[in-house]
Amino acid sequence: MPLRAARPPGDASGPPGPEEPRDVTWRRLRRMFTARATRANVLAAILTLALGFAIATQIQQNQEVELSTLRQDELVRVLADVNQRAARLDQQARELEGQRNELQSGADRAQAATEQAQARLDRLAVLAGTVQATGPGIRVTISDPNGGIRASALLDVLQELRDAGAEVVQFGTVRIVAGSFFADAGTSVTVDGQSLTRPFVVLAIGDPQTLASAMNIPGGIVDSVKRVGAAARVDQLGTVNIDALHTPKTPRYAQAVPEPSTAPTPR
Amino acid sequence: MIPAIGLLVGVVVGLLLHPTVPLWLQPYLPIAVIAALDAVFGGVRAILDGIFVDKVFVVSFLSNVVVAAFIVLLGDQLGVGSQLSTGVVVVLGIRIFSNVAAIRRHLFKA
Numbered sequence: 001m002p003l004r005a006a007r008p009p010g011d012a013s014g015p016p017g018p019e020e021p022r023d024v025t026w027r028r029l030r031r032m033f034t035a036r037a038t039r040a041n042v043l044a045a046i047l048t049l050a051l052g053f054a055i056a057t058q059i060q061q062n063q064e065v066e067l068s069t070l071r072q073d074e075l076v077r078v079l080a081d082v083n084q085r086a087a088r089l090d091q092q093a094r095e096l097e098g099q100r101n102e103l104q105s106g107a108d109r110a111q112a113a114t115e116q117a118q119a120r121l122d123r124l125a126v127l128a129g130t131v132q133a134t135g136p137g138i139r140v141t142i143s144d145p146n147g148g149i150r151a152s153a154l155l156d157v158l159q160e161l162r163d164a165g166a167e168v169v170q171f172g173t174v175r176i177v178a179g180s181f182f183a184d185a186g187t188s189v190t191v192d193g194q195s196l197t198r199p200f201v202v203l204a205i206g207d208p209q210t211l212a213s214a215m216n217i218p219g220g221i222v223d224s225v226k227r228v229g230a231a232a233r234v235d236q237l238g239t240v241n242i243d244a245l246h247t248p249k250t251p252r253y254a255q256a257v258p259e260p261s262t263a264p265t266p267r
Numbered sequence: 268m269i270p271a272i273g274l275l276v277g278v279v280v281g282l283l284l285h286p287t288v289p290l291w292l293q294p295y296l297p298i299a300v301i302a303a304l305d306a307v308f309g310g311v312r313a314i315l316d317g318i319f320v321d322k323v324f325v326v327s328f329l330s331n332v333v334v335a336a337f338i339v340l341l342g343d344q345l346g347v348g349s350q351l352s353t354g355v356v357v358v359l360g361i362r363i364f365s366n367v368a369a370i371r372r373h374l375f376k377a
Contacts, residue, residue: 025373028317040321044310045273047328051303052277053286058296060281061288071349 126168129175129246133168137205137240138212140221141233144198148228151182151189157202157221158182164214166204168242172196175244192246208236274307294343295336298355302335303328305359308366315373335359 070078125131140157142149158176161169169176174191181192188195204211215221215234225232288296306328313319335355342351371377 024317025315028314029374038321040325041269043325044321044328045269047273047303047325048270048307049273049277049280051300051307052274052279053281054277054296054300054303056278056281057286057288058300060285061293061296 127178128248129168129177129244130248132245133205133242134239135167135205136208136238137166137168137203138208138215139235139237139240140200140202140204140215141235142200142202142225142230143233144200144225144228144230146229147187147198149189149198149200149225149230151184153225153228154189154191154196154200155182156224157215160214160221161202161204161206161211164206164211166206166211168205170203170242170244172201173244175242175246177246177248203240203242205240205242208238212236270307270310294348294352295339298335298339298352299332301356301359301363302331305362305366306331308363308370312366312369312373315370 122131126133142157154171158169158171158180171191172194174180174194174196176191179192183190183193185195188197189200190196212234215232222232222234306324309327310319310324313324338355339348339352342348345351
């Protein structure tokens, strides 16, 4: 403390020297703290009150609203940040929307494929005779009191029905499928190994008129069964229920050749 | 004594009332607060030096606040507001430090 000796008492420019007793400082402080309501003192109090108020206000302001205290360039930067983030979120939203659409259309396609497969299954099941079938058609009843009807005659009936567009045919209790066969067994006739009982009842689904006329044409089935002493009656029905089922056998020798994968799946 | 009580009361009122700083005042309030703090510390130092005068304190307080606000205003108009604010804060900070150092020497002789 170089100015210690030269310092005049009460000079504010330097630190107090050791010759100034410690009591003086505290006495001054005490004297100041005794309230003296001079006008200037009150004015100073008002000012410090305002200062305290301002400090508290400013601190709270700073803690609450950060944006409002920022300067222009900082605000510009914040705005740019926000814009960038918005753009990024926008893009994300678009991506997710696209994904959602993709998944939805995928689900639609899968459903369409399922429906198509189901329709195909129904078609094939009717053909294979594994499901019951119903629809308009005819019933042919062949009464054969003399036993003149042989397997070949029944085969002719089937041929004639198929020729006329019969879609599903049942002989007695036997569903006729692609592998069905007729055979003579003594006096009776068997279909697929099951013997038919007389009178033979044949059910066929198809256009009833076409089927009936195919049966009735001159030289057709009705005529030919008459020649062997039998009688055939043809009934056109609005609804023919074919309830006989065929149990398909797993082929022992034949193997399916898979479709080439490049072939477009039917839609 | 009265000014010290005033400071405390001001802080409490500010905390309780939770006021909002008007927009036009927002750039100047922090600087004004720093300037007023400088005046207050200068006043305390003057008390300890035995040269405190009420009128001087009031005038220096007001002039400090006004000049600080004016400098910031001028800086904003010139486009160097943030730099000038920093400069004012630095200068006032140095003054506060030196005042506090003088007070410390008075009270603790160290």
